[in-house]
Amino acid sequence: MHAVRNIRLCTKDCLCLYVCPTGASDTENGQIDYKKCVEGCRACVDACISHAISLVPETFPQQKEKDAAVKKAILDLAASKVLQETSSAELAKTEKSPEARKLAKAMEISNKMMAEDLYREIGYMVPQNTDTKELLKSLLDNPSADFPKQEAEELLELLSR
Ligand code: SF4
Numbered sequence: 072m073h074a075v076r077n078i079r080l081c082t083k084d085c086l087c088l089y090v091c092p093t094g095a096s097d098t099e100n101g102q103i104d105y106k107k108c109v110e111g112c113r114a115c116v117d118a119c120i121s122h123a124i125s126l127v128p129e130t131f132p133q134q135k136e137k138d139a140a141v142k143k144a145i146l147d148l149a150a151s152k153v154l155q156e157t158s159s160a161e162l163a164k165t166e167k168s169p170e171a172r173k174l175a176k177a178m179e180i181s182n183k184m185m186a187e188d189l190y191r192e193i194g195y196m197v198p199q200n201t202d203t204k205e206l207l208k209s210l211l212d213n214p215s216a217d218f219p220k221q222e223a224e225e226l227l228e229l230l231s232r
């Protein structure tokens with residue numbers, strides 16, 4: 072186990088820094104030093120009144136395989152959320168009233184989050200999942216003009232280690 076900090080919750084009061092026996096919990100750059108957090112002792116977790124620190128395992132268990140019908144239903148729903156996100160994004164740019172643009176922007180973000188959650192639910196965006204690697208490979212086989220090919224190759228190489 073090692074500690075990770077959610078910098079959105081961190082108030083930089085440095086309590087974790089005082090209690091850490093290895094000096095891993097540097098607040099200057101917002102990160103906890105993975106190499107120094109050798110203890111996984113959770114002193115920082117208990118000290119943080121903002122609940123900004125969690126302990127995470129070194130390796131994650133494999134996700135349980137989902138039934139094909141369930142997978143398809145989730146994929147269909149995710150695709151509809153992506154469509155709604157795209158339409159909302161368009162409206163957020165083109166609507167005349169500022170209130171309507173704000174509402175459309177909120178719907179864009181909300182649909183994006185729902186789509187991400189759904190893809191995560193069936194294993195995409197979980198790095199060690201086979202589907203993630205297969206998706207990257209298929210995108211690299213037929214890349215669109217603006218596809219970030221080099222980044223995708225680097226990510227695939229990282230995931231294959
Ligand atoms: S104790 Fe929590 S809030 Fe304070 S600096 Fe550490 S992570 Fe941030």
Ligand code: SF4
Nearest residue numbers: 091108111112113115
């Ligand atoms: S878990 Fe322990 S060693 Fe790791 S950062 Fe927190 S206090 Fe430091």
